[in-house]
Amino acid sequence: MNQILNPDFSNKEKCISCGKQATKLCDIVTGHIMTTSKEIGLWNTTCDNPICDKCSIHLNEYMDICPDCIAKILKAGGGFKK
Numbered sequence: 071m072n073q074i075l076n077p078d079f080s081n082k083e084k085c086i087s088c089g090k091q092a093t094k095l096c097d098i099v100t101g102h103i104m105t106t107s108k109e110i111g112l113w114n115t116t117c118d119n120p121i122c123d124k125c126s127i128h129l130n131e132y133m134d135i136c137p138d139c140i141a142k143i144l145k146a147g148g149g150f151k152k
C-alpha cells in the first residue's frame with residue numbers, strides 16, 4: 071500500500087542529486103491510487119523526490135521536476151514543449 075505523503079514539505083529532505091537541503095518535491099505524476107474516501111476519490115501519486123532549487127527543472131508555476139524524471143522522459147523520447 072502506498073503511503074500518502076503529507077503535501078507540506080518537511081524541510082528535512084536532502085536533494086537526490088547534490089545532497090544539499092531540498093526545497094521542493096518532484097511533481098511528476100507517477101500513478102493514481104483509488105481511495106475509499108468519497109472526498110478524495112482518485113489520488114495522484116507523484117514522484118516526490120526531494121530536490122533543491124538548482125537541480126530541479128522548473129517546468130511551470132506548479133511543477134518542478136527531478137533529474138530522475140528528466141532522464142526517464144528524455145529516454146522515452148519525449149521532451150519539453152514550451
Ligand SMILES: [Zn+2]
Pocket residue numbers: 085086087088089090121122123124125126
Ligand atoms: Zn540539488
Ligand SMILES: [Zn+2]
Pocket residue numbers: 096097098117118119135136137138139140
Ligand atoms: Zn521525479
